[in-house]
Amino acid sequence: MTAPIGNFDEARPAADVLELLAPPVAAALAAWQGEVPAEQLIHVDSDPDKADTAVWAETYGVTMEQSANCVVVAGKRGQDVTLAACVVLATTRADVNGLVRRHLGARKASFAPMDTAVGESGMEYGGITPIGLPPGWPLLIDAAVADSPYVVIGSGRRRGKLLVPGKALAGLPGAVVLEGLGVAV
Template sequence: MTNTAAALHPTVEEFLQKFGLVYKIFECDPDFADTAQFCEKYGFSEGQSANTIVVAGKADPLKFCACVILATTKVDVNRKVCKLLGVKKGSFATGDQTKELTGMQIGGVTPFGLPDIPIYIDSAVLAVSEAILGGGNRSTKVLLDPRELLKIPHVEVIESLGIPKN
C-alpha cells in the first residue's frame, strides 16, 4: 500500500485531490484486478470490495449511470436502475461503452472522476468499515472509509441497489 498517487489513473487522482477524499492507494498486479481474483490474492473479502458498474438505459440517446455495489451483490438493473433512469429497459454497458464513457479499463472502473452521469451507491456499501474500489486502471485500487464516497458531487445513496447473488 502506498500514499503516493503516481500509479492512479490521472483523472482519478485529480478528482480525489479536488474533493478532499481521505484514501490509501493499493497497488496490484493487473492480472489480478478482477474482483474474485483480487480478493483471493490480496486477502480482501468480497464484502468490502465495492464494484462500480456502468449501466445503459435503453433510450434515444442511451442514458448511462454508474452503480457502486458490494461484490457480494449484483445490480438490480431491471427494477431499481431502470426506474432511476426513467427507462423501461436497461443492461450493463459493454466494455467498449464503459471505456469510451469513463476512459477507464474494466477491472479498474471507479466512481472517482466520471463524466456527468448519475452515480448511485448501494446503502450497504456505506455499512462496511473499509471499502476497496477501482483506481481507474487495472494496477491500482483505492482503499477508504466508504462514507468518503458521500463527498462525490451529486451522488445518490439507494437502498437495495445491490441484490444478493443467487
Template sequence: MTSFVLGGLDGTAAGERPDLLAAPVLDALTALGLLEAVGVVPIDPAISDTAATQEAYGLEAASLVNCVLVGGARGGDQRVAACLVPADRRADVNGFVRRRLDVRKASFLPREQAVESSGMEFGGITAFGLPAGWPVLVAAAAVAQPLVVVGSGVRRSKLLVPGGLLARIPGAEVADGVAP
C-alpha cells in the same frame, strides 16, 4: 493519520502515489480534497478482477465494491449511471436502476463503451472521475463498511476508501435498492 490496511492490502495516501491513478481519478480526488483521505495500493494487473483480488489478499466480499456502468435509452437520449455494489451483492439493474434512469430497458454498458466514456481501463473503472451528470447509485451496504476496495481507474492498483466517503462522490445517491 489514516490507516489504509485491509486484509493483505497495505496502502499509502493517494496523494503520495499519483502515478497509480488514472488521470480522471486523480483530478476527481484532487477536486474533492480526498488525496490524503483515500489510500492507493499497487497490485498485479493479472489479479485485478474482484474474485482474484479477494483470494490473493484475503478480503471479505462485502469490502470489495464493484463499479458497474449501466445504460438505457429514452426518446433517443442515452442515459448512464454508475452503480457501486459490494461483491457479495448484485445490482438491481432491471428494477431499481432501470426505474432511476427512467428507461424501458437497462443493461451493462459494453466494454468498449465503458472504457471510452469513463476514460479508465476495464477492470479498474471507479466512480471517482466519471463524467459529470452521471448518477452514482451507491449501495447503502457499501457506505456502511469501514474501508472498501474500489478501482483506481487502472488495473495495476486499487483504492482503499472509507465507506462513508462514497456518499461524497459527485452525483452519489445512497440507497438500499441499488443492491438489495
C-alpha cells in the same frame, strides 16, 4: 502506512501517487473536497493479472464483503441513452432491470458495452471506479457500500486499487445512496 484492510506490502494515500491512477481519477483526487479527508483514501499496488474481484480478494486477504464493484449501465428511453455508474458490494449484483431502470426513468437498462464504458469513463476495463467519473453521470451507491468502514474499489487502472471509506463514496458529487441497489447473487 498500514492498510486498514487486507495484506499489502505498501499502502499510501492515493493523493500522493496520482501518477499511478487513471487521469480522471487523479484529477478528482487532486481537487478532492469531500467530507472525508483525502488522506483516508488509500492506494495499494496489486498485480493487474489478479484484478478480477474474487481472485484479488483471495490474493490480498480482503473479504468479498469488503470489496465493491463499479459497473457502468446504459439506460434507454427511445433514442436517449443515459450512462450511469452503480457501486455494489461484490457479494451482490446491481438491480439493473429493476431499481436502476426505474431510478433512471428508462424503459430499458443494461450494462454498457465495454468500449462505451472504457471510452466514456477514461478508465481501464476492470478498474472503473466511481471517483473521477464524468460530471453529470448518475452515481448510484448501495446503502451497504455507503455504510462500510472501508471498501476496495478500482483505481481507474487494472493495476492498483483504492481502499476508501464508504461515506467518502456517498459524498461524491451526484451520488445517490439507494437501499437494495445490490441484490444477492
